[in-house]
Amino acid sequence: MELDIKHKPAAHCENGTVANLLRYYGIEMSEPMVFGLASGPFFVHIPFVKMGGIPMTAFRTFPGVLFKRITKLFGIKSEMRRFLSQDRAMKKLDQVLLEQKVPVGCVVGIYYLPYYPKEYRVHFNGHNICIIGKDEKTGDYSVLDPITIEKVSLSEKDLKKVRFTKGTFPLMGQMYWIKSMPEVIPDLKPLVIKAIMKACKNMAFQPRFINFAGTNGIIYLSKRMRTWEQTMGRKMALFNLAQIVRMLEETGTGGAGFRFIYGAFLQEAAEKTGMTFLNDYSARMTEIGDKWREFSFKASKVIKKRSGETYTFDELADFLQEIGEQERDFFRSLYAAVKDHKAE
């Protein structure tokens, strides 16, 4: 049995999966739209939560949050389940997939995914895939993984393993699916306004004592970066830096830690809702994204030293601080502009 959904690659796993689920129900939504409507952009740097021994830096929220936000926004009824028993988790998946005949989104860890390049394998438990069918004879599941160019299949054993990976943020077989759609799809414009305002609040209006989240977090990271070499030695400092570059550019961000996707969203929103001033903000977002790219480029030069190109951690931190301040200005002015437009 296999449901009829066309595979569409996406930059970010969760956006792609949510878009796949929605497409099955007839809502054609692009990936940036999903990301923007779910108030995607975020930044967090938490030194005391370690991932593989490295302080956690993330440019996204927890896996599963985007789906929750978007279903709430549209008034879609959905269900998300966690399990203690592995067998029961697989049974429920089969039941929803084969009896109710709906596609199911699953949160998986990437370490045991068989089709992943060996070098990318890390203990990261936040990848999303969409399961659309099961081969009755072999028991293999057909899987739409947004990061691959075509449909892939996973054996039952592998799927069970990846759904229950351990480590930082252990998985409990999280799965989510849509139960019913609202009768009328709400108008896009108020949703866009709401989503943008929420994203701006998350990024630029965090209280001062929450110094690790939003644009506060970027400046916090830049401050900590200056001391890395003294506190943990050059090698570990470089390792930390490499991890940040990975988080910025590794599979799933669409370039520059989701900044380009958000730029694309602002552009699309301007086109669909007629709020043309968003086009200017899209261009500004692109500039910020380019700066993030430049940061990764400079960081890679620090990691791999070449003659004639020497950057220090201090210079990188200065650059990062500049980005942080620019982003804060950006989100504050976007908030004000959208609020003005709403009042009109």
Add this chain to the structure above:
Amino acid sequence: MKVEDVPQDLKFTEGTPVRHPVYAVDSEGKYQMVNSVGWEAKNEAIQFELDVIQEECDEILERVKKGETSLLEYYAVKNLMTVELLAHYSGVPKRKVRKHMSDPEAFASLDEKTLGAYAEALRMTVEELKTIPE
């Protein structure tokens, strides 16, 4: 980023279905999704992390050859496994995993079943687990 500036530095994705879609603007300022096979900056960051791990592994391998530690520690570090993770995936208690990782004699006297559990957790065969790499 411009569409024509999207980097195509092939390194790790060779021979796999994995791609990195990137959003970039075309000449008219419109965003488009472009498939990229990798970027030098990112590849170098990944390569650096792999090198650091490899260095650590080499150090452990020296000690394995001297008989100071077991081969299991080498493969665990190489596969980014901590004691907790290895214990969870193999089903062997943590205390025993620690012992098997540090004591070469304890590792050498393991039965096939335990070895098989370790091998599966580390995604390799039992034969590979027993052989010292070149």
